[in-house]
Amino acid sequence: MITPAVLPYGDAGLLLEVADTAEVVVLADACRAADLPGVLDVVPAARTVLLVLEPGTELASVRRVVEELEVRAGEGAAAPAGSIEIPVVYDGPDLAEVARLTGLSEADVVAAHTGRPWRVAFGGFAPGFAYLSGGDPRLAVARRDEARTAVPAGSVGLAGEFSGIYPRPSPGGWQLIGRTDSVLWDSDRDPPALLAPGAEVRFTVAGT
Structure with missing residues (x-):
């Protein structure tokens, strides 16, 4: 059972703290599905879910409802908010390094990256950036020791x-394994972000 720590977030929000991103995804799905009274938005992050409330x-009443939710870790996630296919050219400058770090061949890295769907866990450091979770665990690698000063769009x-x-x-x-022509953020698109929290990629x- 997922039992989040429930903390006040100012006078118009509750912050739910959990153990890891997998629990965040399940808890955020449950909060959306529960249609919690007075909740305007559900905002997931790496280890928290923020409930933004109507002024x-x-x-206390929302907190009681949240604490009564029965959410089990590892249970099937809710139906994705949408499914997006991202075609990738796998020729990234760090593909060989990822293969070395994981003990896989470069072809196996590609197969692992494409072999199962990812989920948009939460948004990131720039408009349109999404942290995708739920992929093949063999692909977990550390960031580069030295960041690049410029990473091309679509990497x-x-x-x-x-x-x-x-x-x-x-x-x-980040360790760059490929590139895509998919446009992640377009201010003329509705919504501008291609990847919304909860979506399948x-x-x-x-x-x-």
Whole structure:
């Protein structure tokens, strides 16, 4: 059973703290499905879920409902908020290093990255960036010892348990295994972000 620590977040929010990102995904799904009274938004992060409340909502009443939720760790996640396919050219500058770190061949790294769906756990450091979780655990690798000063938009990387796609050129220390032409953030699109929390992401080899 997932038993989050429930903390007040100012006078219009509750912060739910859990053990890891896997519990975050399950708990956020449960909170969305429960249609909690007075909750405007459910905002997941690496180890927390923030419930943003309507002004004037009694924190104690929402807290009681949250504490009564029966959410079990490891149970099937709710239906994804959507499924997005991301074609990738797997020629990243760190592909060989990831293969070395994991003990896999480069082809096996690609197969592992594309072999199961990922879930958007939470948003990240730039508009459109999403931390993707739930992939093959063999791909868990540390960030680079030295960050790059410039990472091209569309770069697909790995860091810790996560995979991610850089939405725009920026510095970064993720291990880069490929690149995609998918546009992660478009201010003229509704919604602008391609990847929303809870969505399923399936990576494919571009051109196949």
